[in-house]
Amino acid sequence: MNATVEDIGGDVSRRDFLYLATGAFAAIGAAGALWPLVDQMNPDASALSLATIEIDITPVQTGQAVTVLWRGMPIFVRNLTAEEVEKGKAADVSDLKDPVARLLGSTAELPATAANITKAGKDNWLVAVGICTHLGCVPKGQNPGDPRGPFGGYFCVCHGSVYDTLGRVRSGPAPRNLDIPPYEFIGETKIKLG
Known part of the structure; x- marks a missing residue:
């Protein structure tokens, strides 16, 4: 059976959404994990x-x-x-x-x-x-x-x-x-x- 673009169109867009959502979730998680490392470089109150x-x-x-x-x-x-x-x-x-x-x-x-x-x-x-x-x-x-x-x-x-x-x-x-x-x-x- 030969599949056409129309036949798999729904699967492709759902897959793209899942990839984007996964990437966005990973980016937010990485930023959240890195923030304490970046924040600790600020001068403390005594400085x-x-x-x-x-x-x-x-x-x-x-x-x-x-x-x-x-x-x-x-x-x-x-x-x-x-x-x-x-x-x-x-x-x-x-x-x-x-x-x-x-x-x-x-x-x-x-x-x-x-x-x-x-x-x-x-x-x-x-x-x-x-x-x-x-x-x-x-x-x-x-x-x-x-x-x-x-x-x-x-x-x-x-x-x-x-x-x-x-x-x-x-x-x-x-x-x-x-x-x-x-x-x-x-x-x-x-x-x-x-």
Whole structure:
């Protein structure tokens, strides 16, 4: 007996439906099984709580600095003296080893001027990631008596990278300036990082 397309048409469409339903059920089951694996990659509550922190800068006097931990990185917060502010402003960007302000979270390539590194009206405050851009060491210069190098900023004793008071690399093997984290002043005595 010869079968025609019309004779088996009902069977073909029912079979197609069963294949589609089985495939859809398997896909939903696989997604349901994979969701806990994907969801566990989200940061936990303790990590999210460190996404932004507030720093009270009241006790930091002119010429002093503090180091805080943010997202596992040391952050240098320094209250620059009037002389350090003027030296930072006077530096010619074309003389810098890295003429770009390294602003975390920004794709803009702004010149490494004091105005682009510090906040307007708060140019005496430097907030920078305290990690040398050469091999990830922590430069000296935060504490009284630390070596600061010829530019009065930071000095990486491991390989000799020298940064100025605004965290701009001036000499040594470091390829770029210290990163500037996203921050803002909230009031006169607090900085919000993140």
